[in-house]
Amino acid sequence: MAEVLVSIGEESYTTTISYDDLEILADEPIELGGQNKGLAPSQLLLSSVGACKAITMRMYANRKKWKVDKIDIKVSSEVQKSEQQQTTFIKCNIFIEGDLDEEQKRRIYAIGEKCPVHKMLINPIVIESNLIDTMQVKNNS
Template sequence: MNDNEILVTIGDIPYTTTITHGKNTLIADEPQELGGQDKGVNPPALLLSAIGSCKAMTVKMYADRKKWKLEEVNIKLSYETLKSELQQTTYIKCHLSFKGELDQEQKDRLLQIAEKCPIHKILSNPIIISSNLI
């Protein structure tokens, strides 16, 4: 399995899904009120987690290279989907805050850098998802 591959497995327990990437494992699930066991994060929250963690890592990496005193990055994410007759549009909101000795210019630059994280780029461009039986 390479870095771009994930193995997802579900068995007898409704909605409880094991996600394997290399030697790392996550559990995805749905809340009990939706029939799940509430043993893990639901798929939409996993998507937001991917965006948030990528932005945080990208910003921290940039600040470290610049030797800026960025102590902590906090990102609060949410989404809303609006449907029309022709399409649906999903709005993802990312509210970033930085802790450390940073001036406004540095904070503004870090916000620009967050917009350049790999997951943001993937989701901001056309995506084609193909599914097949193997």
């Protein structure tokens, strides 16, 4: 199970995301009232998709000992709303540089489509939120 701690204080809307001893910031742009100190949450989601695909493809290329100089992935999203639902389309334009033939590039691409974040997002997701009484937690400590 993956678990991160997300904390926001009084500064709008700078948010610290922590995992063990690692930290990154999320924020909103200045025009939305933020401080522009980090990526917006939707940008972090797109970054997760791109990073996971790139890492998965790099792992595969390394395992095969294929000469891959660079993998760039431009990730964008578009939301289409209808009366019954909202559909989000995430588009990944993948650029692979290296000494590879077309079959090798297609294989690396196919492996990228199987990265864990891609799999997570194309399957049903259930988000469960619980409000925890901090006073009760402190009293039980």
